[in-house]
Amino acid sequence: MSTYGSLHCDSVMVIAAIVLKLPCQNSPCQNNGECIPDITRTTYHCVCKTGFFGTHCEDTVCKFDFEDGIDGWEKTGTVFNNQPTYGDNPSARNRGQPANQQGDWWIGGFEDRPSKTAPPGGIQGDGPQGTLTSPFFSIRGNNISFLIGGGCDINLIRAELIVNGQVVRSETGYCNETMTRVTWDVQDFIGKRARVRLVDASSGPWSHINFDDLKGDISCKQD
Ligand SMILES: [Ca+2]
Numbered sequence: 103m104s105t106y107g108s109l110h111c112d113s114v115m116v117i118a119a120i121v122l123k124l125p126c127q128n129s130p131c132q133n134n135g136e137c138i139p140d141i142t143r144t145t146y147h148c149v150c151k152t153g154f155f156g157t158h159c160e161d162t163v164c165k166f167d168f169e170d171g172i173d174g175w176e177k178t179g180t181v182f183n184n185q186p187t188y189g190d191n192p193s194a195r196n197r198g199q200p201a202n203q204q205g206d207w208w209i210g211g212f213e214d215r216p217s218k219t220a221p222p223g224g225i226q227g228d229g230p231q232g233t234l235t236s237p238f239f240s241i242r243g244n245n246i247s248f249l250i251g252g253g254c255d256i257n258l259i260r261a262e263l264i265v266n267g268q269v270v271r272s273e274t275g276y277c278n279e280t281m282t283r284v285t286w287d288v289q290d291f292i293g294k295r296a297r298v299r300l301v302d303a304s305s306g307p308w309s310h311i312n313f314d315d316l317k318g319d320i321s322c323k324q325d
C-alpha cells in the first residue's frame with residue numbers, strides 16, 4: 103500500500119510539473135521575450151524586450167531616419183524633390199549652424215545636395231513649398247521624438263502628427279539650421295494609426311524645415 107502510495111505521489115508530481123510547464127514550454131514569446139505563466143498555470147503572457155510589442159512580442163518598433171532614402175514618404179509641391187540631403191551641408195558652406203543630423207541623410211528644405219557626389223554646400227533656398235507625409239505607423243506607447251530645425255513660424259513651417267485625419271500635435275523650428283530633438287507625448291493615441299507631415303507653406307525668409315530621425319513607440323506593422 104505504501105509503495106502504491108509513493109508511486110501515486112510521484113506520478114502526481116510529474117504530471118503537475120508537466121502542467122506547470124505547459125503554458126510556456128513551446129517558448130511562445132518571440133524576440134527573447136519572457137513567458138510568464140498566469141496564476142491558473144493554463145495561460146501566459148509575454149514580457150517583451152525593449153523595442154518589441156504585441157501579444158507574442160512579434161511586433162517591432164520602426165524609425166524613419168532617411169539613411170536609405172525617402173522611405174515611402176509622399177510629396178506634394180516641389181520643396182522635397184531633392185531630398186534627403188547628404189551630410190552637414192550647412193557647415194559645408196560655412197553657415198555656422200551645423201545640421202546636427204542623425205547619420206548621413208536628413209531632410210533639409212533649404213538644401214540641394216541629394217547625393218554624395220553633388221557639390222557640397224548647394225542650396226535651393228526658401229522659395230519652394232510643399233509637404234512630405236510619412237507612411238502610416240501605429241502608436242504603441244507614450245512617446246515619439248524627432249530632430250527638427252529651420253523656420254520658426256508654426257503657421258508656415260511645421261511638423262504635424264495626424265491621427266484620424268486630424269492634426270493633433272505640431273512643432274516648428276527655432277530659426278536656426280541646427281536640428282534639436284523634440285518629444286511628443288502621444289499616450290492619448292496609443293493603438294491609433296498615425297502619420298507625420300512636414301509642411302512648408304511659404305517662400306519668405308526662414309521658410310524651410312529641417313527634419314530627421316523620427317522614432318519612439320511606433321510600429322510600422324500593417325494591422
Ligand atoms: Ca538621418
Ligand SMILES: [Ca+2]
Pocket residue numbers: 181227228229230231302303304305306309310
Ligand atoms: Ca519654402
